[in-house]
Amino acid sequence: MPTPNKHALLSASSAHRWLQCTAAPLFEAQFPNGTTDYAEEGTLAHSICELYARKYFTTVTKRKFNSELKKLSESPYYSDEMLKTAEAYVDYLKQKALGYTAAPYVTQEVQVDFSDYVPEGFGTCDCVMIGGDTLHITDYKHGKGVAVSAVGNPQMRLYALGALKMFAPVFGGAIKNVSMGICQPRLSEEASEDFLTVEELTAWGESIKPVAQEAFNGPGTFCPGEHCRFCKGKAQCRARADQHTAFEDFKDFAVEGKVAPELKELSPEAKAVIGLPPMLSDAEVGDLLTRAESLVQWYKDLQEYATATILAGKEIPGWKLVAGRSNRAFKDVDEAFKAVIELGYNEEMLYERKPKTLTEVESLLGKKKFAEAMTDYVVKPQGKPTLAPLSDKREPYSTAASDFAGVENG
Known part of the structure; x- marks a missing residue:
């Protein structure tokens, strides 16, 4: 599902970013539009998804399908996993189509215009489905690092506004509801979905108009936060740096008792006498964990930028690149093993037989067949406890369940 050359x-x-930080668009415009291996993989996976969807929803011949798939599979970014994720994508589209009382109108790769709400706003919607009183849009995500939710997702809402504008002349006022789904099969078998009435969606569109205009006109207001993650200028943004380098402000923050609420009741004289306690309270630890998380990510972004800058022949004062740790390896494994055998060792001693992992077996059988045939052979023990913020959707770790499992295994 290629995107237009014009951006x-x-x-x-990037709406999740410019709706929070109106300075971001013009700030990012200073940086070149680069690409990454992950982006290239995603583009290829989208193209394969589109091909599979066209095969199901249109009259693509088997010969044409195989021919196009062969061309796509010749890409250096291709992997067999993309065929399975494409199947999962089409399975989701089938499920949505079957949910309509009559066969819906379905189209792929729709160029939508949402400039009624966002200046010069346009984009590409992976799939639009319309039937009865409901318009459904689907977006495929190939990434497996960050789960993307459809709930309150501005990208999906803008696509939906653009789709409504495009198809209003055809369907008129028949469309009363909008559903939005994000299919991210490498992370979850279940798609994330959100639902709005047309009135709710257009009201949201009206509400963001002033923000979008400010971001378009510039200079806008910098507002660092979690949305900085994919900003092209994240490593060189002064506002983000200021957020993480205000150590004196943080010290004052702590002294005033704002990190440790129990200190608020102390008089200034008492604070001067006893000072802050030598041990952090649990409340302070929780607050510092929240602050440090974004600090760690910012430091990684700085490292990435500095490495790329030095590799490009420039200097970062006080820093240099050195050779990282490497492991020895045979130049030619076959020739090396041949030499070992000539020394009198049996060939069997050079190899070890290892069973495939569960994931590899599932990939071999396919998820559906694996679920049907292997469920009785699979057990999923409770994982090791991992610290996460309360906003995390996973259930809290149960120490009782863990202890019981230990007794069972004991």
Whole structure:
């Protein structure tokens, strides 16, 4: 599902950023539009998904399908996993189509225009489905690092507004509801979905107009936060740096008792006498964990930028690149093993037989067949406890369940 060569200043995919930080679009415009292996993989996976969807929903011949798939599979970014994720994508589309009382109108790769709400706003919607009183849009995500939710997702809402504008002349006022789904099969078998009435969606569109106009006109207001993660200028943004380098402000924050609420009741004289306690309270630890998380990510972004800068022949004062740790390896394994055998060792001693992992077996059988045939042979023990913020959707770790499992295994 290739994107147009022209890029919108206020793209739907970056809406989560410019709606929070109106200075971001013009700030990012200073940086070149680069690409990564992950982006290239995603583009290829989208193209394969589109091909599979066209095969199911249109009259693509088997010969044409195989021919196009062969071309796509010749890409250096291709992997067999992309065929399975494409099947999962089409399975989701089938499920949505079957949910309509009559066969819906379905179209792929829809160029939508949402400039009624966002200046010069346009983008590409992976799939649009319309039937009865409901318009459904689907977006495929190939990434497996960060789960993307459809709930309150501005990218999906902008696509939906654009789709409504495009199909209003055809369907008129028949469309009363909008559903939005994000299919991210490498992370979850279940798609994330959100639902709005047309009135709710258009009201949201009206509400963001002033913000979008400010971001388009500039200079806007910098507002660092979690949305900085995919900003092109994240490593060189002064506002983000200021957020993480205000150590004196943080010290004052702590002294005033704002990190440790129990200190608020102390008089200034008492604070001067006893000072802050030598041990952090649990409340302070929780607050510092929240602050440090973004600090660690910022440091990684700085490292990435500095490495790329030095590799490009420039200097970062006080820093240099050195050779990282490497492991020895045979130049030619076959020739090396041949030499070992000539020394009198049996060939069997050079190899070990290892069973495939559960994931590899599932990939071999396919998820559906694996679920049907292997369920009785699979057990999923409770994982090791991992610290996470309360906003995390996973259930809290149960120490009782863990202890019981230990007794069972004991």
